[in-house]
Amino acid sequence: MHSATYRLNAVATMAFTGLLALCLAVSVTELAHKANPEASLKMHGVHHFKPLGGNDEAVLSFQMKGDLSSCFSWNTKQLFAYIKIVYETERHVRNEVTVWDKVMTSTEEARIEEAFLSKYALVDNGSDLRGRDVNLTLAWNVMPYIGALYFGEKVFAAKMPSEYMSDGRQG
Amino acid sequence: MDLKGQQLCEALATYLILFSAIVAFLFGIGTQSLRNLFCVYGAGVGLTCLVIIPNWPFYNRNPMKWLPRSLKKD
């Protein structure tokens, strides 16, 4: 500690180490956080369901009531919520297609009660959707300020219509 | 800075930073705000710089006792 430059170097190194330790401590606090999300989701109706270029395409509407606000901790920057439809066909053992997503940056935005049209079409890589049992999965990605990214989900069963339709029938 | 002053300086640096980190963390958790945590830590680091870097008089209270200059040439 014999010169001012040396002292500056010493403080800088110690302060940086302290900063790293703080970052680690903050990410660890996430382990103690208990989330209590509630949600219910069902297929409300079909806007259209038809073959398009060799693949089945469906635009559906959903009824959703959910409260993901308890997933927010002090270290949560945003929640990326999305609905994906998960199903199996003969050609593909696992299909997961996102039909809706939303960026939630506050606990107010995490409370939803509405019916909405899917944002992205459900497009199969094939044409096996008619009458198929599918899983509607409401999932969310917790994106922190510092630390590990977390995922959570809730699964609901549904069934695709057995015939193609394009008249916006309610299900 | 004399030797005792340098020891004091190093001890102060270590403990001040450690203390800032702990207080910042507790304050941040208490107010549930990451911004508060880093503000308090930043303030603590700034304070540490202020105490450690300049050559304050209290670091020079035990000046080195040099031997008297020898008048013999050898």
Add this chain to the structure above:
Amino acid sequence: MGIFKEIVDELRGMSVRQLVSQVLSLGLIVSSAFMIWKCLILATGSESPVVVVLSGSMEPGFYRGDILFLYNGRKEISTGDIPVFNLPGRDIPIVHRILRLHEKSEASFDPEGARVDILTKGDNNYKDDRVLYDPGQLWIHEDNLLGRAVGYLPYAGMATIIMNDYPAIKFLLIGFLGLLVVTSKD
């Protein structure tokens, strides 16, 4: 400029043996860093376990200059995961989110091809990434991926962004640091 004069005087005052010893110390530091990096690559299964976010296509979640920690292990890949991938021919890694995936069954699996078809989209983009893929390419596959993001540290990659935007700084910094290490007394 006084510090440069100090460094030059220092170098001139050293014997050859001292100089070699200092260069070896520098070499030790560099090889340790290299070894730690390689261990990280083994542990995460990813060629590039730490990446800097280079674009704003995932805002407000990730900004330019943030750092992501990647994992590329056996855990099943899923829609909603955040992969970091390279498009063939381009070496800038892209950080987006999986929008759709289709995993081929045993019956339709062609051993020459890939098992899983993946379509990605940036959170902050309006359209999916087919505009970025090669013309005619509809999907990317697991071997395009460097890994999935599992951890996040904000601002930590700012140095990389600055050095990419002003490359001269890179050379100046490394040269200066190298000189400092070679001439330090410990």
